[in-house]
Amino acid sequence: MPELKGFKYCDRLKACKLPTLHYRRLRGDMIETFKIVSGKYDSCAAPILTGLHSSVTRGHDLRLEKFRSRYDLRKYFFTNRVVNNWNSLPSHVVHADSVNSFKSRLDNFWKSQDVLYDYHAEIHGTGSRSETSLKFSL
Numbered sequence: 096m097p098e099l100k101g102f103k104y105c106d107r108l109k110a111c112k113l114p115t116l117h118y119r120r121l122r123g124d125m126i127e128t129f130k131i132v133s134g135k136y137d138s139c140a141a142p143i144l145t146g147l148h149s150s151v152t153r154g155h156d157l158r159l160e161k162f163r164s165r166y167d168l169r170k171y172f173f174t175n176r177v178v179n180n181w182n183s184l185p186s187h188v189v190h191a192d193s194v195n196s197f198k199s200r201l202d203n204f205w206k207s208q209d210v211l212y213d214y215h216a217e218i219h220g221t222g223s224r225s226e227t228s229l230k231f232s233l
Contacts, residue, residue, distance in 0.1 A: 096110075104214075105212050105213050105214075108212045109212050114212065115210065115211065116214065117210055117214050118208075118211050121180060121210065121218060122198075122201065122205075124177045124180065125181065125184070125201055126194065126197065126198060126201075127173075128144065128159075128177045129189070129191070129194065129197045130194060132144060132157055132181075132189075144159050144174055155184070155185070155189045157189050157190070158181075159177070159178045160178070161178040161179070162174075162175060183218075183220050184204065185204065187200065205218070
């Protein structure tokens with residue numbers, strides 16, 4: 096598209112209505128987490144995501160437990176990096192009936208996020224509410 100040549104990268108993404116790679120990775124992680132939590136994968140092949148069993152009533156009932164990592168070795172593993180984003184989703188998004196329903200609810204919930212077109216931004220509202228009961232893991 097030659098008419099977008101002088102635009103900044105973020106502006107070109109907005110003009111083409113294309114999300115950033117960072118957003119697509121986050122969205123893909125959430126879709127995979129939904130498939131694992133809802134039992135779409137074989138339990139022998141899927142990563143183990145531990146549910147949070149606490150008396151805290153905030154959030155949805157499918158919250159995941161975040162394990163504390165002492166080293167960077169496990170810090171960026173899938174099972175550790177998805178927990179804050181997953182736990183920050185509202186109940187109506189997490190309790191979708193199908194994968195396509197989850198995708199549309201997630202897109203609708205995240206439509207006003209800055210990370211959609213700005214690759215420097217992060218998802219808002221992913222505070223560490225799940226870090227109240229941290230466990231050590233190697």
